[in-house]
Amino acid sequence: xxxxxxxxxxxYPGLTADAFAKVHVFAADGDGAQxxxxxxxxxxxxxxxxxxxxxxxxxxxxxxxxxxxxxxPVELVHCMPTVATAITRLVGVLNVARMGTRIYASGTETMxxxxxxxxxxxxxxxxxxxxxxxxxxxxxxxxxxxxxxxENVTTNIVTCAHCGLSLLVRDHYSKRRxxxxxxxxxxxxxxxxxxxxEIFK
Amino acid sequence: xxxxxxxxxxxxxxTFYNSPESIRRFPFPFWEDKYMYSVNIEPHVKGxxxxxxxFPIDINEHYVSEMADRAIVLKEDPLRCQALPHMMLxxxxxxxxxxxxxxxxxxxxxxxxxxxDHWHWINKPLGIxxxxxxxxxxxxxxxxxxxxxxxxQGDFSIQDQxxxxxxxxxxxxxxxxxxxxxxxxxMNFMEWHGPVPLAHDMKVFDRALKFLxxxxxxxxxxxxNWTMTINPRLDxxxxxxxxxxxxxxxxxxxxxxxxxxxRVELQALFRLPRSNAILFSIRGYLIKLRELVTVPKWGRRxxxxxxxxxxxLIDYKGITRYRDTTLEWLAKYDDGQPTSPGGGPD
Numbered sequence: 001x002x003x004x005x006x007x008x009x010x011x012y013p014g015l016t017a018d019a020f021a022k023v024h025v026f027a028a029d030g031d032g033a034q035x036x037x038x039x040x041x042x043x044x045x046x047x048x049x050x051x052x053x054x055x056x057x058x059x060x061x062x063x064x065x066x067x068x069x070x071x072x073p074v075e076l077v078h079c080m081p082t083v084a085t086a087i088t089r090l091v092g093v094l095n096v097a098r099m100g101t102r103i104y105a106s107g108t109e110t111m112x113x114x115x116x117x118x119x120x121x122x123x124x125x126x127x128x129x130x131x132x133x134x135x136x137x138x139x140x141x142x143x144x145x146x147x148x149x150x151e152n153v154t155t156n157i158v159t160c161a162h163c164g165l166s167l168l169v170r171d172h173y174s175k176r177r178x179x180x181x182x183x184x185x186x187x188x189x190x191x192x193x194x195x196x197x198e199i200f201k
Numbered sequence: 202x203x204x205x206x207x208x209x210x211x212x213x214x215x216t217f218y219n220s221p222e223s224i225r226r227f228p229f230p231f232w233e234d235k236y237m238y239s240v241n242i243e244p245h246v247k248g249x250x251x252x253x254x255x256f257p258i259d260i261n262e263h264y265v266s267e268m269a270d271r272a273i274v275l276k277e278d279p280l281r282c283q284a285l286p287h288m289m290l291x292x293x294x295x296x297x298x299x300x301x302x303x304x305x306x307x308x309x310x311x312x313x314x315x316x317x318d319h320w321h322w323i324n325k326p327l328g329i330x331x332x333x334x335x336x337x338x339x340x341x342x343x344x345x346x347x348x349x350x351x352x353x354q355g356d357f358s359i360q361d362q363x364x365x366x367x368x369x370x371x372x373x374x375x376x377x378x379x380x381x382x383x384x385x386x387x388m389n390f391m392e393w394h395g396p397v398p399l400a401h402d403m404k405v406f407d408r409a410l411k412f413l414x415x416x417x418x419x420x421x422x423x424x425x426n427w428t429m430t431i432n433p434r435l436d437x438x439x440x441x442x443x444x445x446x447x448x449x450x451x452x453x454x455x456x457x458x459x460x461x462x463x464r465v466e467l468q469a470l471f472r473l474p475r476s477n478a479i480l481f482s483i484r485g486y487l488i489k490l491r492e493l494v495t496v497p498k499w500g501r502r503x504x505x506x507x508x509x510x511x512x513x514l515i516d517y518k519g520i521t522r523y524r525d526t527t528l529e530w531l532a533k534y535d536d537g538q539p540t541s542p543g544g545g546p547d
Contacts, residue, residue, distance in 0.1 A: 008395030144381050144439045165443055172396050176387040183439055187446025188522060
């Protein structure tokens with residue numbers, strides 16, 4: 001019924017330093033911290049000016065990313081407990097951002113997606129956010145029927161957390177919604193549901 | 202077309218049907234006995250009298266009924282009409298194009314008089330008489346796109362042009378073939394076409410985008426697209442897919458002719474003068490297969506096209522479940538005779 005390889009699926013080419021930026025704002029969650037650390041190892045001398053990190057400390061197994069981030073030549077690391085609180089903090093950081101600010105996002109697709117969405121809402125070109133995927137491939141899915149968001153989806157089919165319909169998770173992605181699209185999978189014959197497999201690990 | 206407007210429905214009891222004249226002017230989309238994607242764009246120029254191409258905006262016998270259906274959709278789901286804040290100028294461009302076209306081409310139904318920015322619009326079929334100030338949204342009951350979109354057949358999206366891309370930043374979409382404006386709003390041309398199979402690899406969208414970025418004011422273009430719909434349902438939105446999807450299982454050899462509809466979109470693109478945005482009009486036409494086969498050429502050709510469609514397209518268009526039943530029913534209308542080139546009736 002639906003196809004793979006949809007073109008609206010975001011690409012995450014990897015972090016590279018913007019040598020011309022005056023302020024560097026990093027938004028990361030979980031293993032995304034390692035992408036920031038790797039960037040500083042690789043291109044640290046290209047990162048000039050102020051550096052601010054907003055980090056959602058969600059990595060499993062407590063690898064102590066927070067203190068490793070603080071050991072970098074950064075002005076401040078905002079260490080937050082969840083993606084949601086990190087995004088709220090990011091709003092505060094970006095609200096006072098000026099010309100010459102570069103945004104980097106690394107970690108889960110959800111963290112990257114919400115950062116890009118926020119940048120767009122603040123009037124920046126979403127394509128200018130530099131991104132790198134690390135860690136879980138779990139998706140944020142919007143139910144096309146009730147519009148509710150279901151977080152951390154790892155299976156091809158998921159029950160909508162709001163209206164309860166069984167949703168097929170498509171590759172069709174909206175930057176504005178920061179979500180993949182979920183469409184009722186058994187609309188033609190209720191209860192006729194393909195095998196459920198974990199594909200977004 | 203100087204007919205009465207029909208009062209039919211596109212939901213519940215589904216009383217929609219076409220008059221014989223409406224069948225004859227149906228924009229049959231297959232110009233040969235097979236179908237594949239192409240950038241089949243041509244100038245949107247004046248066609249023969251009575252045809253759907255006679256005027257840039259086609260108003261036909263279903264006008265009043267379609268507008269009633271749109272009002273129901275918007276009442277139940279206001280998100281079918283959305284415009285990003287920077288699109289207000291384009292909304293006025295859109296309103297101007299529709300009002301001037303409709304009043305010029307259908308003076309028996311619509312009239313527009315203007316004195317500077319003071320405009321007076323009369324829509325007789327819908328009983329509307331509105332004075333407003335062009336450029337001042339507070340003088341209309343809705344924002345301009347929604348206001349005029351509620352009074353014109355067809356779905357409309359408005360594309361902003363920037364960074365060498367087209368961005369779908371506004372639209373009033375209530376009769377869509379399974380795509381969501383609410384999800385796609387703000388996407389660029391490549392992104393919103395993302396789910397379409399095959400065509401990306403054929404570079405169809407690259408070429409189409411390049412062409413459209415150079416679209417000129419006063420030189421609109423058009424193409425036909427098509428799908429199939431069970432029951433004459435206009436609102437085949439993904440939002441309501443869980444309500445209408447099961448219709449696809451209701452096709453039987455006995456009801457094919459009445460239940461299965463060919464749905465054709467006459468898509469036209471207009472450059473807008475002030476905003477430099479592009480208006481995309483998606484004017485849908487429905488025809489029951491029983492009506493379609495009254496034109497012998499179409500009865501011959503449709504089974505040949507459906508029988509040779511690539512599997513990806515059958516799936517994408519949602520035809521899978523009822524294609525075989527439909528083909529069996531259509532078989533008796535294909536006597537094996539050759540068909541003439543082009544889509545029109547012989």
